[in-house]
Amino acid sequence: MAAETWSDICDYSKLPLPSGIDPQIGALGLLPNGNIIAAFHRGEVMVLEGGKWKLWASGLHEPLGMHVENDGSIVVVQRAELTKISDTDANGVADTYQSLSSGWGMTGNYHEFAFGAAKAPDGDFYVALGTGSNNGGTRPEIRGAWNDAGGITHESTKPTWTGKREKSLPRMFARVPYRGFVIKINPKSGEITPVASGLRTPHGVHVNEAGELFINDNQGDWLGSSKLYKIEQGKFYGHADSLIWMDGWDRGTPSELAGEELDKLRTKSLCFLPQGDLANSPTQILTLPEDGFGPYGGDLIMGEMNQARLVRFLPDEVNGKDQGAVMKFMEHPELGMGNAKLALAADDTIYVGKTHLSWAGDQGIVALKYNSTPHLAIDKIEMTKSGFRVTLNEAADATDIAVKAVRYGLHYHKKYGSPKVDETSLGTKSINVDEAVIEFDFASEMVPKQIYDITLTGVKSDELGKLIEPRFFYTAHEVYTK
Template structure:
């Protein structure tokens, strides 16, 4: 529960603040002020006399509920251009019950408080539950502490970030109602899929137990994730999304999102694509191993364009420490962007493609989907190879239009690049790209196969 300052020139660490409870995110406001999200509150910490040690701890907001359940983590804060903070509240887990002492109103439509004392509470409670406000929500908090319940439908929203267009993005972790981990573009009032939080939603019928409602009804309410991270080989536990704000000082992907991963030594890159008024897009491994340890949790770019990575773990997989990543100044051969077009994708590389590039042999596509269901996670379903129907190289020699024989919403389209090289002979660094196709360019988003009947 401590905050330290670090001087890169000398390597000195100094205690700035202590006495915090499980702080899982920090925003630096100035040399004398930080804002920290700890388990019970969003806190402003100020060094008033300039001696490098905090003098004042001010509660910005603590108006959300707590049951004492071990799984009620609090994440954030992200901050928008107007100075508003965004935080995410974890759901409680039926791996443990609730404490006799609660903060906030109790509400659960499957159990009363006495029921949580029973040894058989787990089934009626639900795997994840929201017995106090506003578990499973993202909250918007103004600089003076006024809170707006912003959006429900989250399970474990460990990563919150605002991009260069002032759009809010939130990651969520695979589990019940999440077939695989996801990145959401979060907008006020929308529902993002996990129904436990609906207990605190104004339009939800009082007394109606979300555990008793069919998945199809929730599917008609929810906003699908912009990007899915395939479980097991892309990201198992994604963390903070951070836009590359360095204007090229960190490499050729300025403006794109980087996302941490707790379970492996990896940072993921996200290429967003605006289609028919909504965001979807692709993810690709960005940085693998090469000295990076596991547990990459929080990120920030330094003034010199280097990326600072903070690692952590609790009782799950992770690591610990602070690492710094600098760009070596060399542009790799990689996918710069992947955008949906009628009948296929427009794929642009960072370098000119070799003249010998042969799309049918070297661009291998398959597709699959994850079910939206109450159970924990989902296997890949409907996996099938997708044939390339045609291709066209554009005049910049970096861009290839690739047309496929099947294009339908509700699938991940996975592209494996086999032996693709640049004109200078350098091979593609990352051969795996996964595009989440929620809707076609004509706006068609019908995907009934996603819902468990």
């Protein structure tokens, strides 16, 4: 029988947890022998073997990502450094902790997270550094040089007995080196190379087999909604304060500039991840294997902290520019929130490590195993000059297909998030079905700089039943000109 819900095609299970520790997961991976290795919030690293947890390493400071090497060693990004941990005598307990780099700035602000570590084809590692929050201020001792652009000195930001400060920091700030940047670290020399700036809370850091770097960022100031980026060297991606580290910057506090001015400097995202409708707080990114996961093989997916789902990205190219659509993936009713860290097993199981870090979320590790039950799914989404072309994995019955669609914009401003701007319902002029391809044209012209929220109704197949996920969100930075 064909599947019609996500719970029909993925099997959910919970893994046992070690006792006596905070079971929030900061990093997750699979060792070469297939055993799960997890770094917990308070710094323990443990291995699950034969259903039992064994302490492998300890003493880490807020680990938030790892890469497992072929020899079973791990490279972990902590709040303060990138660390390689090894079991050199193969006795099942790590004995070597090697600091690969600790060259980024820290003010002691609670929000200065460090995410990663994604390995580049040349063997270097990418680490993405979050900005600080003005809710937390700075500490008297900092690491790295302070940038006093706009007259905001370190002295003026220190805590006071009254709680008042001489100068106000931007809502999210980057006053020490590389905050708001993705950096590249040479593990042999420890040398840091800045890659790109303009990030706020870049949780997901991923390199695909082609060597392309993808990062997602969380909604906030200068982000009307969360976003997914394909990162290019030297680009600025929109969150203002890290601009103070540009060579020759002399324009004061970047967040005081008009959005129109900052817009001229930034590189656009691949797509938005609409707040509330899809992803409030996107997390780790993975590429599914080409030879697994049925119609989803090769797709980019990511975790989501605040809703019981993962998220799937479908790329498109318009006028030579990359953009695309996002939609729900593995929205299992038992999954819950806090889906921060992902690890992919050879049997098409996605292990999901959960955390909350004092926000909405959860704890522990669960498994979602793709069970290959046949079902109808969207395989590809392409913009056309007057609408969209959607390709399915099986021919569709054209009888009852309809399209529900709206479009809207988002503000680019220093306020937190954005409402939907000029939300407009769209009527369809035509719907054509040719086997597995559904092509529909709107009655009005396509408009750039819009998010298209589209739901296909009545889509079904004689063989595979109804479409398992009919709604997608397409970010149209570009549209075709006639």
